[in-house]
Amino acid sequence: MIEPNRKGEVWLFAEQEDGHLSDTSLELCGKARELADTLGVKVGAVLVGWNVRELSYLLIAHGVDNVYYVHDTRLEYYRTQPYARAACQLIARDKPQIVLYGATPIGRDLAPRIASEIRAGLTADCTDLQIGDYTDPKTKKEYCHLLHQIRPAFGGNIIATIVNHDRWPQMATVREGVMRMGEGDPSRSGQILEEKIEFNDFDMAIKLIERHREARKVNLKAARIIVAGGGAVGSKANFKLIHDLAGVLGAAVGASRAAIDSGFIGKEHQVGQTGTTVRPALYIACGISGAIQHRAGMEESAKIVAINWDKDAPIFGVAHYGIVGDINKIIPMMIKSIRERG
């Protein structure tokens, strides 16, 4: 157990792959800065890898004061145990009061392993973090300046605020794309501290045999989010809008029959009775009037957003969110607010 250390820094795990920091790491920098300023402490980043020292400057520009840089040839690619060993040793030595991770596949693999080893609390997939107080309902004891870890639970039906007051550090993974990414200030200064970590054979027990990274392909059936365009998009050139919105969301691109018949996009993108039937978590229908054949292929989507200039378009009958307006104006607004986290 690690005792509360009120002077401890606010840390983040700086996730990098192939020499690139994840967007989430930079988003965490901004949030960590904000929390640290509230607490009057410094921001630390744990950067693990091989030959990635220059990423420290990007972290510093985004608000980090101290970069703890662990480098070793064996750390070139992420593996759970050596990365966890490095983080645990540094946490035990410096006793940060908060440690944040991106809720990425790597962050969600690493953070619980660390939490278990140091017996710290860990809240998954937070959408907001604030500094606040807490009164224990049983002992009535008050705790000041704790990390309020705010997250949806129960399939998004409730929002819970979690605290850890008796076992520090307070740790959380933070959902990707939720915190605002700052611009970064290249004139900021900070320290880079090179760390030497001893590894044992057990740390290296898992070997990476093969590794493959790919851009996500269009697969309507498997897509969590689909952005679809209809005849009202107007032209093949203008269909770029649909691709742009899909791009920022990591979504697949769909289309109505009208858009396909007009030659805006290939038939493999067709959603509807004669195309693919889809049930994504989110379906964004842009300039689609919503003929029954189209609705039959998408009305089971968990959430439907419809954008159409015609307030009487049948698509609004199956939508959860309806925007009456010009897609040429609305889509850029959506892209902007998604980039800024809304």
Next chain:
Amino acid sequence: MGFDTIVCVKQVPDTGNITGDAMKPDGTVNRAALPAIFNPEDLHALEAALDLRDRFGGTVTAVTMGPGGACEVLRECLYRGADRVILISDRRAAASDTLATSYILSQAVRKIGRYDLVFCGRQAIDGDTAQVGPQMAEKLGIPQITYYEKLVDLSGQTIRVRRNVGNGWEILEGRLPILVTVVDTANKPRPPAAKRVMRFKRARSVGEVGGQVGKDMPQASDAQKQAQAARLFEAVRAAGMVIEQWDLDDIKADLTWCGMAGSPTKVHRVQSIVLTKEGFTSVPPTAEGVAKMVHELIVDHTLG
């Protein structure tokens, strides 16, 4: 030869179909108000274990932690082919967070003793944390491989697994024992086998037998009830229909690591957000309107 596997499964509230009183005022889950189902990704973990046994031989033991009603998912495991099922049930385990849960489950695994692999679903739909698997691996002092999608090779004590890391995949190699968390693209879980359903639908835990006796003999003395329960449970045992039931003492759990005491995370506050599928929100065609909608979609888990 063959491999002995342990599968951790969980009975979860069906978060796709939530009704009013899902949460108690203290912020914990009101299980009674919710329909309970087999956590979806745990079915994929079970399938991965059964498939391994079908190909290489060995045994599959399913473990769950929960109230007596969680026996339902253990019977589901028996219907699909599990060899042995164990319920960890103890009031003192209530309000355990992921750290306390992983400790309790790891103690259960230690009591089972010999194993080559532990399979867990990647995450459960009530919390979506994906933390219990990795935390159990750490507690057991064994390596973890998360997001298992495919068995590439298994020879002797060396396993190769392909894992799905979202933007690609990788193949990892390790030596047994190892803990694996399974994603829903790994396989297609088999349905219950009709013959096994007929056979195991009468499988019972000692707690279930006792509860039934209490209902059947409301007027009887405690001693009579106990005697009847013992008789009935002996019959269950003779028929090979036992759902083993362990409490925290059986697994030699340190109570300071369990339940509320062993849980560093405390629920401070809970807010319900009502998101009815039928609801329609008219969004003004302005930057503010769009930003508000995007924010709601992020908060309710739809985006991200």
